[in-house]
Amino acid sequence: MLTPDKQISITSDGIKLLKKAKEDNIETVWDRHDAQQPQCGFCEMGLSCRICIMGPCRIDPFGEGPQTGVCGADADIIVARNLCRMIAAGAAAHSDHGRDLVEVLEAISEGKAPGYKIRDEAKLKLLAGEYGVETKDRDALSIAGDLAHSMMEDYGMRRKKVNLVSRAPIQRQKVWEKVGITPRGIDRETSEMMHRTHMGVDNNWQSLLLQGLRNALSDGWGGSMIATEVSDILFGVPSPKPTMVNAGVLKEDQVNIVVHGHNPVVSEMISLACQSPELLEKAKKLGANGINIAGVCCTGNELLMRRGIQMAGNHLMTELILSTGAVDMMIVDYQCIMPSIGKVASSYHTRMISTSDKAKFPGMEHHEFHPDNAQKKAMTIVEMAIENFANRKELFIPVKPQEAVGGFSVETIINALGGTADPLIDAIKQGKIRGAVGIVGCNNPKITHDYGHVTLTRRLIENDILVVDTGCVSVANAKAGFKVPSAIEMAGPGLKEICGALGIPPVLHLGSCVDNVRILVLVSALANALGVDISDLPVAGSAPEWYSEKAVTIGVYCVASGITTHLGPMPPVTGSKNIVELLTSGLDDVVGATFKVEPDPEKAALLIRHHIEKKRAGLGLDA
Ligand code: XCC
Numbered sequence: 001m002l003t004p005d006k007q008i009s010i011t012s013d014g015i016k017l018l019k020k021a022k023e024d025n026i027e028t029v030w031d032r033h034d035a036q037q038p039q040c041g042f043c044e045m046g047l048s049c050r051i052c053i054m055g056p057c058r059i060d061p062f063g064e065g066p067q068t069g070v071c072g073a074d075a076d077i078i079v080a081r082n083l084c085r086m087i088a089a090g091a092a093a094h095s096d097h098g099r100d101l102v103e104v105l106e107a108i109s110e111g112k113a114p115g116y117k118i119r120d121e122a123k124l125k126l127l128a129g130e131y132g133v134e135t136k137d138r139d140a141l142s143i144a145g146d147l148a149h150s151m152m153e154d155y156g157m158r159r160k161k162v163n164l165v166s167r168a169p170i171q172r173q174k175v176w177e178k179v180g181i182t183p184r185g186i187d188r189e190t191s192e193m194m195h196r197t198h199m200g201v202d203n204n205w206q207s208l209l210l211q212g213l214r215n216a217l218s219d220g221w222g223g224s225m226i227a228t229e230v231s232d233i234l235f236g237v238p239s240p241k242p243t244m245v246n247a248g249v250l251k252e253d254q255v256n257i258v259v260h261g262h263n264p265v266v267s268e269m270i271s272l273a274c275q276s277p278e279l280l281e282k283a284k285k286l287g288a289n290g291i292n293i294a295g296v297c298c299t300g301n302e303l304l305m306r307r308g309i310q311m312a313g314n315h316l317m318t319e320l321i322l323s324t325g326a327v328d329m330m331i332v333d334y335q336c337i338m339p340s341i342g343k344v345a346s347s348y349h350t351r352m353i354s355t356s357d358k359a360k361f362p363g364m365e366h367h368e369f370h371p372d373n374a375q376k377k378a379m380t381i382v383e384m385a386i387e388n389f390a391n392r393k394e395l396f397i398p399v400k401p402q403e404a405v406g407g408f409s410v411e412t413i414i415n416a417l418g419g420t421a422d423p424l425i426d427a428i429k430q431g432k433i434r435g436a437v438g439i440v441g442c443n444n445p446k447i448t449h450d451y452g453h454v455t456l457t458r459r460l461i462e463n464d465i466l467v468v469d470t471g472c473v474s475v476a477n478a479k480a481g482f483k484v485p486s487a488i489e490m491a492g493p494g495l496k497e498i499c500g501a502l503g504i505p506p507v508l509h510l511g512s513c514v515d516n517v518r519i520l521v522l523v524s525a526l527a528n529a530l531g532v533d534i535s536d537l538p539v540a541g542s543a544p545e546w547y548s549e550k551a552v553t554i555g556v557y558c559v560a561s562g563i564t565t566h567l568g569p570m571p572p573v574t575g576s577k578n579i580v581e582l583l584t585s586g587l588d589d590v591v592g593a594t595f596k597v598e599p600d601p602e603k604a605a606l607l608i609r610h611h612i613e614k615k616r617a618g619l620g621l622d623a
């Protein structure tokens with residue numbers, strides 16, 4: 001168990017619920033992290049390899065023991081292969097999520113997905129245009145079918161480049177061509193990455209890492225971008241909406257359903273079922289004043305972006321939320337769902353439901369959702385949640401909810417600016433806004449929960465840097481109160497003036513983790529408007545508390561796209577001086593951006609500000 005003085009979270013709901021969980025004898029992620037100490041130093045440095053069964057092998061970082069694995073791979077090769085396999089796994093996860101959406105799009109066009117529909121025809125036609133699908137005099141469904149098929153080809157090996165790569169500024173596309181990292185096919189790059197890292201294939205650490213960049217780009221400008229765009233077509237382009245965040249969004253007098261995971265395909269259907277008059281009636285009959293749906297992690301972000309649905313918490317809150325005793329049902333799809341939560345729920349009345357054929361969990365009931373049965377299934381599942389309301393015991397809802405605004409798509413940001421990016425560019429030119437930073441990614445029990453996100457965000461906005469956020473950061477920042485228009489009081493004078501005039505908060509919620517592609521689209525628009533490459537812009541990325549393979553892939557596609565990116569936790573690469581060198585400085589010559597690693601968010605804010613000022617000088621601003 002944790003020592004009582006170790007601060008696990010800066011959030012009051014987190015601290016209070018952890019105390020409650022302890023009283024209830026619940027084991028949490030922090031306990032398990034403690035039990036793992038000390039963690040393996042070889043693995044932390046990326047110096048262990050178990051790719052084949054001549055091993056497992058380890059390299060001695062002190063130079064006294066073995067310097068190669070059984071096959072002869074040295075530290076550079078082993079570290080590169082390990083990192084590249086993380087990239088491949090992250091790209092696979094996002095891109096498979098995208099694939100599921102493309103399959104729903106196809107099923108809709110064939111009339112095989114009752115309840116789903118094309119909600120945004122304008123976006124459908126825009127994408128169809130980009131994919132060369134004929135739209136004139138054609139109905140939405142047949143366009144959707146052709147678009148789905150064309151996107152499916154992006155996944156394969158019939159193209160020379162992934163289609164949406166052409167959204168990048170031309171200068172950036174040329175960089176990729178010159179370096180030879182233009183992604184050709186989404187699955188192709190992941191598959192080739194796994195091939196190259198098999199024993200005895202690519203044993204040059206530089207060429208391995210270049211394929212790592214191409215693989216990550218196939219996610220950022222491919223799989224993730226498709227995931228976001230098709231979600232917009234099916235569920236609507238997000239626009240700003242008021243919402244509420246933290247554990248206080250759970251309601252004592254209503255049936256509480258929490259959705260967890262990433263793909264909106266299931267959670268959207270659940271949210272519709274929660275509005276069904278028939279089920280609301282049933283809830284009333286059983287003594288509940290309504291059906292309350294809330295999200296955790298990214299599927300929650302998807303619902304928040306499009307429907308203003310409230311968020312109960314982020315990654316490290318997913319176990320704690322259950323210890324409120326107020327969750328009647330948790331419904332999960334995939335990614336970032338700790339295998340522990342079924343066991344946590346067994347101490348309460350909460351029913352746990354898994355829904356994806358590719359993601360099953362201990363202690364959960366499996367109810368598989370497919371496009372053809374999702375509408376019906378959602379009704380059945382929500383009805384089960386209602387019936388479970390009567391089984392509640394003691395509740396502990398520790399805080400009042402915090403207000404926030406979410407739902408900023410690139411489209412609505414441009415709208416808020418009056419139709420063009422010019423006002424933002426003018427503000428940057430005048431120095432009222434120094435630059436912009438995308439803060440993204442996870443929580444990690446190695447870092448005090450939400451401390452990295454909130455501290456970095458605070459320091460940046462008070463120095464007139466606009467912050468956009470996604471994923472688990474967005475919940476942290478909303479809980480900290482950065483996402484109400486009055487939060488401009490925490491911003492520097494220039495940012496305060498601009499955001500005040502536009503009536504927007506200084507921190508804009510751009511969505512889930514696949515929605516990091518909205519950042520790519522936004523910086524491309526800024527670069528094009530200024531006639532420069534993305535790497536020339538006074539912008540940066542940051543993942544202060546990242547943990548997942550997906551986060552590695554996001555970081556790599558940001559850097560490969562020209563966005564210098566800060567990481568809080570060190571990735572497992574320190575076993576290779578060459579690779580650390582390349583990632584933190586050498587890449588500048590290759591793609592015009594690098595990684596910066598700094599666990600302390602106060603110091604990270606300084607690093608990022610320094611970078612932004614350097615880029616401003618490069619553009620001749622403030623000269
Ligand atoms: Fe997962 Fe997306 Fe990370 Fe949060 S930010 S812990 S990846 S839920 Ni995506």
Ligand code: SF4
Nearest residue numbers: 049052055057069071
């Ligand atoms: Fe060891 Fe080489 Fe096999 Fe890795 S691939 S486990 S280093 S023999």
